[in-house]
Amino acid sequence: MSDLNVLFAGFGGQGILFTGKVMAYAALVEDKELSWLPSYGPEMRGGTASCSVCISDKAIGSPLVVNPDVLVAMNLPSLEKYMDDVVPGGIIIVDSSIVQREVEREDVKVVRIDASRIAEENGLKGAANMVILGKLFKETGFCSAESLDLGLQKSIPPKKAALLENNRKAIALGIEN
Amino acid sequence: MAIKGEKPHALTDAPFHYCPGCTHGIVHRLVAEVIDELGVEGRAVGIASVGCSVFTYNYFNCDMVQAPHGRAPAVATGVKRARPDNVVFTYQGDGDLAAIGMGETVHAASRGENIVAIFINNAIYGMTGGQMAPTTLPGQVTQTSPYGRDVKTAGNPIRVCELLSSLDGVALAQRVTVDSVKNVREAKRAIRKAFEYQIAGKGYSIVEVVSTCPTNWGMSPTDALQWMRDNMIPYYPLGVYKDVGEGEQ
Amino acid sequence: MGEKVLMKGNEAIAEAAIAAGCRHFFGYPITPQTEVAAYMSKRMPKIDGVYLQAESEVASINMVLGAGAAGVRVMTSTSSPGVSLMAEGISYIAGSDVPCLIVNVQRGGPGLGGIQPSQADYFQATKSTAHGDFHMLVFAPSTVQETVDMISTAFDLGDKYRMPAMVLSDGMLGQMMEPVVLPDARDPDNDSKEWAACGHGNKREHNVVNSLYIDPRELETLVRKRYERYAEIEENEQRAEEYLTDDADIIVVAYGSSSRVSRSAIDMARKQGIKVGMVRPITLWPFPKKALLKHADHAKAFLSVEMSMGQMVEDIKLAVECKVPVEFYGRTGGVIPTPNEVLEQIIRINGGDQ
Known part of the structure; x- marks a missing residue:
């Protein structure tokens, strides 16, 4: 894999930016070129949030992902807004607990995972984003399992270290399901 | 008061450009005498403002910075924060301090910025030729209030010491004038106290000097002093509006 | 050199400035640069530095003028409308030959405009910042690492040529994270300059930091001298x-x-x-x-x-x-x-x- 451009999108509060951050740190661990670009401004407060992550062996050009290789859609508006932008042969990962809509495209792989329900049933409410990250890891292998765990550790500030285990569990559930 | 012939060391030999009868010269001298007496010329930094006092950087022997119109309190803040051991003072007129620079003044005072403001209130813009100032009295004729200041359209004069005295950061707010030996002595005491408060780290001090502008008022220096006593002092009463005192806080 | 870390562009600006010996920051919150101020407010008190949130950009830039005039390494950061407010102060800073760093994390304009990334302040930065004949050094980074490297260069050249320097970033570069290696930290650069107004200590004539020259010939001569310096910069500093x-x-x-x-x-x-x-x-x-x-x-x-x-x-x-x-x-x-x-x-x- 030389280039991977991922667009994460959903509601503010679903951990969209954090998910991108874990991925970015995992890439940092592997000494890749990378960029992490959040949407910012009033739309963050209760509205939609998105986050572009680019990983490459070469210097990153535009850090804004317009045509993602992978789209992670954690709500319906995000899916509808971005699904046509995904490159042919790309992947769309959908939290099917939240989004029921079918994707009509034949030229992309659609991965539906019941992320919110899986998280909740395992006592990991609010960790659907990490379940999805596990799925993304499984689908793309964007880094080694070791790097992903190191990336997660680096993304969690020492004050919140208690959250590490739950996030690990959620990622593992995403890989299994 | 002993009459001294020589200039204070803190004044340069440059001749003042001020008009005859203007009180800037007296106030400059008082500030310089205080700097001499406290022995702080070597660590004093003065901030010249915009207005008649713009050239103060030529008159004071200490290091000087010339500030944009109204911004002297912000410039003084920068100097003082960078060099806390410096003794920093601004020298501002009424347009500079109370019109264009009111925001900077209120916030420097509110922060308790450890500086001294020498404030010359002569109820008019001098440098630009006699326009209405924020402290121009109701009914007072100026170039831009030719029918007398109508408070219904031009608003009311601002009493700066009263206004600033409500702020916690202010150590000293005192209004003085320099129309008599007694008042000159009181003015110097206030200026000295303001500098001493800064050296003791007490916060923002302002000494408002009710002053004249014979040229732009269109009066002789003597008539101007009398007009000031009859009209300005009743509106801007002399006195101490805030004083945190000499003790530890 | 330190290890490679992930940093937001805005935070990298702040940390790079600290590494470059800057211990004086005056600013006012504005999107999308606020992380610079927030970062400084966290770091400066712990390293004996000055962070001050001013009442406006107008006040910020004049605090920069004061601290710069007193001879310390000083900066502010803002976004486009904030630079408009700073225009007057920047002109005075240039006219008084005071070095400093101004960061503009650009957003869309004119007016309140928007908060998304823009490059519409090019004219403002390079030609029409404010009244009078003057220039700033203007640096335009394209990555977070380059932003970091540029901050110390901007400070150093500002000092060398005694003039304001601007780093012209934008909302995208400010908000994004990339891997960076921070430079080795230099000592705080608070050394006095021979022209600075920081108290003459009874050891020299008084210094005056000033941009007022009533005699037009004197002013012309000074502006011409400044332009000789600008010509030298145009010859040697194009990048x-x-x-x-x-x-x-x-x-x-x-x-x-x-x-x-x-x-x-x-x-x-x-x-x-x-x-x-x-x-x-x-x-x-x-x-x-x-x-x-x-x-x-x-x-x-x-x-x-x-x-x-x-x-x-x-x-x-x-x-x-x-x-x-x-x-x-x-x-x-x-x-x-x-x-x-x-x-x-x-x-x-x-x-x-x-």
Whole structure:
């Protein structure tokens, strides 16, 4: 894999930016070129949030992902807004607990995972984003399992270290399901 | 008061450009005498403002910075924060301090910025030729209030010491004038106290000097002093509006 | 050198300034640069530095003037409308020959405009910051690492030439995270300069930091002297990066965020066999005229790509001395051009579909 451009999108509060951050740190661990670009401004407060992550062996050009290789859609508006932008042969990962809509495209792989329900049933409410990250890891292998765990550790500030285990569990559930 | 012939060391030999009868010269001298007496010329930094006092950087022997119109309190803040051991003072007129620079003044005072403001209130813009100032009295004729200041359209004069005295950061707010030996002595005491408060780290001090502008008022220096006593002092009463005192806080 | 870490552009600006010995920051919150101030407010108290949130950008820049006049390394950061408010102070700083650093994390304008990334302050930064004849050194980073490296250069050259320096970033570069290696920290740079107003200590004549000269001839003489310094800077400090320019028929000229979009477009165009390259100005003032002019003989066209309605394009035209057509493509208001849009322009200039 030389280039991977991922667009994460959903509601503010679903951990969209954090998910991108874990991925970015995992890439940092592997000494890749990378960029992490959040949407910012009033739309963050209760509205939609998105986050572009680019990983490459070469210097990153535009850090804004317009045509993602992978789209992670954690709500319906995000899916509808971005699904046509995904490159042919790309992947769309959908939290099917939240989004029921079918994707009509034949030229992309659609991965539906019941992320919110899986998280909740395992006592990991609010960790659907990490379940999805596990799925993304499984689908793309964007880094080694070791790097992903190191990336997660680096993304969690020492004050919140208690959250590490739950996030690990959620990622593992995403890989299994 | 002993009459001294020589200039204070803190004044340069440059001749003042001020008009005859203007009180800037007296106030400059008082500030310089205080700097001499406290022995702080070597660590004093003065901030010249915009207005008649713009050239103060030529008159004071200490290091000087010339500030944009109204911004002297912000410039003084920068100097003082960078060099806390410096003794920093601004020298501002009424347009500079109370019109264009009111925001900077209120916030420097509110922060308790450890500086001294020498404030010359002569109820008019001098440098630009006699326009209405924020402290121009109701009914007072100026170039831009030719029918007398109508408070219904031009608003009311601002009493700066009263206004600033409500702020916690202010150590000293005192209004003085320099129309008599007694008042000159009181003015110097206030200026000295303001500098001493800064050296003791007490916060923002302002000494408002009710002053004249014979040229732009269109009066002789003597008539101007009398007009000031009859009209300005009743509106801007002399006195101490805030004083945190000499003790530890 | 330290280890590679992930940092937001805005936070990297703050940390790089601290590493460059800056211990004085005055600012006012404005999106999308607020992280600079927030970071400084956290760090400065722990390293014996000064962080002060001013009551306005007007006050911030005058605090910078005061601290700079007192001889310490000092900075502020803001975003586009904030620079408009600082204009007066910047003119005084330039007119008083006080070095300082001003960061502009640009957003869309005019007016309140928007908060998304923009490059519409090019004219403001390079030509019309405020009243009077003067310049700032203007640096335009395109990555977070370059931002970090540029901060110390901007401080050092500002000191060397006794003038304000600006780092012209934008909302995208400010908000994004990239890996960076921070430079080794230098000691705090609070040493007094011989011209500074910080108390003469009874050891020298008084210093006056001033921009007022009533005699027009005296003022003219001083401005002319300053312009001799500017000429020296134009000769020695032009900086640009070249990308695939050697055989290029088309030279894209873009800085900052739009240069990254352009780089992606150039890679796509090269795959189609189009000979296109890029000159990326790193200094916007002095403008890298030399780097552009040397390609005017072999390139068939230049294309300026900007996040504005076309500002730098005028400097490119002047730089290539009318030898080659200079085209323009821009998005504005906070819209970031896509690589595909730029590619379309490259294809069009190249003579249509291959």
